[in-house]
Amino acid sequence: MSPDVVVEVDIRAPVEAVWRLLVEPAELVRWLGISATLEPRPEGRFRFELFPGQFCSGRYLEILPPRRVVLTWGWEDPAVPVPPGSTTVAIDLEAQGPELTALRLVHSGLEAAMRPLHEEGWHRYLARLAAVAAGEQPPPDPSLPYQGADAAPNPLARGDEP
Numbered sequence: 001m002s003p004d005v006v007v008e009v010d011i012r013a014p015v016e017a018v019w020r021l022l023v024e025p026a027e028l029v030r031w032l033g034i035s036a037t038l039e040p041r042p043e044g045r046f047r048f049e050l051f052p053g054q055f056c057s058g059r060y061l062e063i064l065p066p067r068r069v070v071l072t073w074g075w076e077d078p079a080v081p082v083p084p085g086s087t088t089v090a091i092d093l094e095a096q097g098p099e100l101t102a103l104r105l106v107h108s109g110l111e112a113a114m115r116p117l118h119e120e121g122w123h124r125y126l127a128r129l130a131a132v133a134a135g136e137q138p139p140p141d142p143s144l145p146y147q148g149a150d151a152a153p154n155p156l157a158r159g160d161e162p
Helices: 015-023 112-133
Strands: 005-011 035-038 045-051 054-064 068-075 087-097 100-108
Touching: 005 112, 015 087, 015 100, 015 112, 100 112
Parallel strands: none
Antiparallel strands: 005 100, 035 045, 045 054, 054 068, 068 087, 087 100
8 A cells, every 4th residue: 555645536627726726715615624824835834724623734835836736734633643744745736628627636644544534535525626616516524524512523533544
């Protein structure tokens, strides 16, 4: 098994539209999280709230509009063994025509126990990105079962594998 999580998806939208969904806060939260602060430039910071009280953060390492974004990644919750800056996410976009974009995400530096959870999460969230980019209703937000006072515990916070 590769030490990296690799997810590829074809998106029925122009590459520029997909790019905006990655680097503009109001666009990002259409498919990932509930709030976002993004500074898409080398050494710029990003921070988004996936669901109430659960934050991911890091720094941008590389920005090549509208083709590539590389950033450090981690969770601010000390119970999650992926602290901010400890892993790297690289997203490459390639136009396959005027209305089709190939997206390839590589998440590296994850410990073996965290790979299945992140792979599942990236598959689900990138399906949401693809739907939003294509103008469709996205699938349910994967984090919703973990929200609210009556919700089941978040397996990410415990570090359980799905």
